[in-house]
Amino acid sequence: MASHQHPHQPSSPSRPAHRRVPFPIFEDDHAAPFHPAQLPSDHFLAQRPVTPPRPDSVIDPVWLDGARPDTSSLAAADYDVSVHTGFLPADEPVQSLRGLGSGWDALEGALEQVEREAAVPGGAVGRISGRWMHGVRELPQASVEPLTTLPLLRRAHVLLAHLVHFYMHGTFPSQSVVPASLAVPLVQVSDRLGLPPILTYADTVLWTWRLTDKARGLRADNVEITTTFTQTPSERAFFLLSLFCELHGPAILRLMSATLDEVFFADRTALGRIASYLRSIASLVDELTALMAAATSSTGGFGPGARERIVPEVFYWEIRPWFNGGKWTYEGVGPHGEDKEMEWGGPSAGQSSLVHALDLFLGVDHMPRAAPAPGHGHAHGHAHGHGSLARERKVEASAFPGTFHDEHDEDTAAAVRAAATGGPKAALHKAPSDATFMQRMSHYMPSHHRAFLSHLESLHSPNPHAPLAPVLPSLRKLARRHPHELGSAYDGAVSAMKRFRDAHMRLATVFIVQQARREPARESVHWAEWEAKRVAKEQADEARRMQGASAGRGEADKLVGTGGTDLVSFLKRCRDRTVEALLGDDDVQAQA
Numbered sequence: 001m002a003s004h005q006h007p008h009q010p011s012s013p014s015r016p017a018h019r020r021v022p023f024p025i026f027e028d029d030h031a032a033p034f035h036p037a038q039l040p041s042d043h044f045l046a047q048r049p050v051t052p053p054r055p056d057s058v059i060d061p062v063w064l065d066g067a068r069p070d071t072s073s074l075a076a077a078d079y080d081v082s083v084h085t086g087f088l089p090a091d092e093p094v095q096s097l098r099g100l101g102s103g104w105d106a107l108e109g110a111l112e113q114v115e116r117e118a119a120v121p122g123g124a125v126g127r128i129s130g131r132w133m134h135g136v137r138e139l140p141q142a143s144v145e146p147l148t149t150l151p152l153l154r155r156a157h158v159l160l161a162h163l164v165h166f167y168m169h170g171t172f173p174s175q176s177v178v179p180a181s182l183a184v185p186l187v188q189v190s191d192r193l194g195l196p197p198i199l200t201y202a203d204t205v206l207w208t209w210r211l212t213d214k215a216r217g218l219r220a221d222n223v224e225i226t227t228t229f230t231q232t233p234s235e236r237a238f239f240l241l242s243l244f245c246e247l248h249g250p251a252i253l254r255l256m257s258a259t260l261d262e263v264f265f266a267d268r269t270a271l272g273r274i275a276s277y278l279r280s281i282a283s284l285v286d287e288l289t290a291l292m293a294a295a296t297s298s299t300g301g302f303g304p305g306a307r308e309r310i311v312p313e314v315f316y317w318e319i320r321p322w323f324n325g326g327k328w329t330y331e332g333v334g335p336h337g338e339d340k341e342m343e344w345g346g347p348s349a350g351q352s353s354l355v356h357a358l359d360l361f362l363g364v365d366h367m368p369r370a371a372p373a374p375g376h377g378h379a380h381g382h383a384h385g386h387g388s389l390a391r392e393r394k395v396e397a398s399a400f401p402g403t404f405h406d407e408h409d410e411d412t413a414a415a416v417r418a419a420a421t422g423g424p425k426a427a428l429h430k431a432p433s434d435a436t437f438m439q440r441m442s443h444y445m446p447s448h449h450r451a452f453l454s455h456l457e458s459l460h461s462p463n464p465h466a467p468l469a470p471v472l473p474s475l476r477k478l479a480r481r482h483p484h485e486l487g488s489a490y491d492g493a494v495s496a497m498k499r500f501r502d503a504h505m506r507l508a509t510v511f512i513v514q515q516a517r518r519e520p521a522r523e524s525v526h527w528a529e530w531e532a533k534r535v536a537k538e539q540a541d542e543a544r545r546m547q548g549a550s551a552g553r554g555e556a557d558k559l560v561g562t563g564g565t566d567l568v569s570f571l572k573r574c575r576d577r578t579v580e581a582l583l584g585d586d587d588v589q590a591q592a
């Protein structure tokens with residue numbers, strides 16, 4: 001497949017192999033490949049073991065040999081991260097399991113059938129025929145035996161997760177029991193991929209595309225979304241928006257790799273290069289921002305030729321309800337064939353490894369903070385709370401998720417610990433902080449991408465297997481140490497992330513917040529519920545007025561994102577955390 005070319009490629013001349021840093025991606029064309037296998041196991045460049053937290057849906061700890069990437073070395077392929085496609089698979093995803101036998105043909109048939117049935121004006125949430133629902137329950141259980149490669153497993157996850165969501169939301173109110181015909185193979189396939197048994201970002205974006213023209217390779221004007229719930233242009237555009245962002249992944253990851261290569265030595269030449277890589281990263285992030293901004297512009301057109309458009313009300317009322325997760329009983333998935341209740345959230349671009357990688361790289365820290373004591377502003381007294389030493393210590397302390405907790409907020413701390421250890425699902429889902437949200441989202445990433453992020457994070461922490469080995473300074477630390485050379489370039493990249501989050505908040509406002517306040521179509525299955533809520537709110541407002549309080553948004557009105565968060569304040573906090581990473585003029589000068 002031809003590569004997705006991007007103008008922002010690092011222009012570093014060849015570097016000697018011994019200067020290479022253990023970023024698990026992209027041997028460049030000039031340098032000798034870095035082979036960690038050549039290193040003694042106690043060398044600080046040697047990879048430390050990564051044991052990604054496994055979703056506790058896991059019932060079968062056996063992973064198929066050859067179906068899972070090998071994470072014992074640092075080559076990009078081991079993390080399923082491609083030189084040319086980033087977090088997207090290097091080759092076009094398998095489109096169908098037809099012909100595989102073992103029950104998969106029938107499942108593909110059921111998907112084709114329901115896709116046709118659901119493609120009706122006004123949407124089909126809650127309106128799938130009883131015949132299809134019954135047919136799904138009666139399907140023979142597919143066997144995972146023939147799924148011997150990653151691409152086959154990925155297609156199986158895409159297929160089963162879509163079928164599960166079609167089934168669960170095919171009636172209104174939705175179902176609560178996932179039938180064994182879907183639940184058992186889905187849990188087995190999820191187990192092998194390190195994913196939860198629910199629709200994820202990987203199923204809706206990373207693994208659900210095909211090339212229009214195979215000869216032209218993966219590029220924005222040559223890619224189509226294959227599996228959708230509604231067959232509407234809006235749904236395809238919604239996934240394409242994220243996919244177009246992912247297409248920037250290879251260039252961003254290359255620049256991150258080149259930067260870390262230079263951080264290792266941090267001489268004058270290196271600092272100059274790092275500054276220029278950071279500026280390129282900022283302009284790539286601005287391209288993501290531009291895509292999002294175009295989606296909320298007056299025409300709403302984005303992508304090649306501004307052809308893609310997401311109609312907000314179609315998105316909110318017809319498309320989004322299909323994504324909802326929930327607390328469901330998965331039939332027959334227990335070790336002895338018993339049923340198991342599990343609670344999982346629906347897909348969200350918060351599960352994109354690309355944004356998590358950028359945050360880790362720049363040192364945007366989503367860990368909870370203690371509230372400042374009354375009368376004590378920020379440690380440095382900055383209006384926006386930039387760059388305090390106390391915060392820097394916390395960034396260092398939080399290098400391994402879950403190791404730092406905010407002692408002033410035991411609930412949050414318990415949730416952080418639970419999230420970090422793959423602990424009780426109740427805690428994972430009720431965790432209030434953005435740190436735990438980000439950690440929780442990593443549980444919804446394919447396990448090798450999660451391992452990639454773990455590795456990226458571990459570069460800046462002592463290696464327990466090589467305690468005397470030096471630790472790579474974080475980029476933020478390096479920028480504070482060399483404010484003249486790096487301060488403005490570093491802040492430029494962080495500011496680009498802030499602009500990205502500003503544009504993202506606008507997306508959430510236009511596509512969710514504003515739509516939630518508008519009435520759904522009268523014939524929609526959501527109308528009765530919406531109307532009942534409206535009446536209840538009116539009554540509550542009236543009661544408050546009677547008591548002299550002003551009417552306003554009560555607890556029950558809080559908008560909840562697909563991942564189950566109080567979304568407006570959550571997104572704001574993510575944006576604020578980004579701003580906090582800025583060094584700011586004072587900080588830069590104080591260090592100079």
Ligand code: HEM
Pocket residue numbers: 238241242245292310347348349350351352355356501504507508511512560561562563564565567570571574575
């Ligand atoms: C119409 C398009 C979009 C809407 C309506 C939307 C909405 C949301 C919502 C409601 C959340 C809160 C978390 C949740 O509960 O799921 C969220 C989180 C998030 N979304 Fe989006 N999103 C959109 C597109 C994107 C795109 C294209 C990206 C980039 C790949 C993205 C990246 C993120 C990230 C990284 C988070 C975690 C919070 C953060 O890091 O700021 N979103 N989104």
